[in-house]
Amino acid sequence: MTVPTGRRERKKAATRRKIADTALRLFLERGYDAVGIREVAAEADVAVTTVFSHFASKEALVFEQDEGFEQRLAQAVTNRAPDEPLIPALRREVLALVRHCTADGAAPIQRMIAASPALRQYEDSMRLRHAESLAAAVAADPALARTGTVCRTLARFVVDAYALAREADDPDAAVDEIFRMIEAAWEVTAPSR
Amino acid sequence: MTVPTGRRERKKAATRRKIADTALRLFLERGYDAVGIREVAAEADVAVTTVFSHFASKEALVFEQDEGFEQRLAQAVTNRAPDEPLIPALRREVLALVRHCTADGAAPIQRMIAASPALRQYEDSMRLRHAESLAAAVAADPALARTGTVCRTLARFVVDAYALAREADDPDAAVDEIFRMIEAAWEVTAPSR
DNA sequence: ACCGTAACACTAACCGTTAGGTTTTCCTGC
């Protein structure tokens, strides 16, 4: 019943980090496709089954750090100031996420992802999961009062903005441009007063 | 150089169709995951390598018939009447596609896809490919005069509409609702006259 | 009739992933 506090959790987290770090290092050194799971496990000095007990798939090793992103969009909705409109809050968060991903330090990882169809596909489906949780957060806000379909649509549009802006020549300008479209799409669904 | 006319092509097409038909039949009979590629090959009386010379992956066997869909959205743009506005033309095409997929005859296939994460993921990434060709078609129309980012964004929104409407309780109404949003998003990008 | 090539076959492997069952390591209540 007591909350497990201590060494066990620390060791588990250490193993997880060691696997992820080793994997990312090998992937960047020699290419994602050129490094096998057995090799990652050997280099991290763990069993293959241990790798898969920490990560659901080989692709998940690459996106380990981005797990927090899942919640950030939803929190941008639920934690926004009581009187702040929805769209600017989302715009701000998407802009922050885009800047984080297009920062110089992330360039090698982004190049690796772009080079691997498997990683691109994984990221795409990850974004759709994020859209679902964002849609749930939007639908849960009673101040917004939209149908389920509108909430899901908005969520898709927002994650599209994230994906498209990252690939654009000028990410900041792209966020601006796309969010003008999203704002218009959202306004037209306002319930009649 | 000469245009290949004849038996060779017919035999190849026949082999391809035999593989696809056999695979779909087995998948529907016993489930996508429960049928292996080796089994499909044996039942179609071809070698495993032959299956993969016709289809890039196991998932592609399921979506063989939907290959034409790739072009339909783009054609809805390029082949529309000279004075027809873009959005209604796209709305009409998406509605037709949604109705086609939610027709009674397609129900078992849709259920199979919904039951397999691998198939859902494959379809998601297929949609993104479709969005890219749609974006290219929109960008190529000089009468529209929008930036590349706007064209890509619109294309994403349109394929989102397709995906969301299919899952909605009332697909027709969802297409209506979502395309009102798309229309507004598109209008706000109109170049100043 | 003959050659090039496209289609197909067979074998054998590689790689991600999982199941099975065992050992180690830590937490906890005595």
Next chain:
DNA sequence: GCAGGAAAACCTAACGGTTAGTGTTACGGT
């Protein structure tokens, strides 16, 4: 402290999708 239980990690072995390598056939153009 220590027994008992559980979580974490291990090892082995396999399964299923996918591909490389190497032939073999059958068609099409000359």
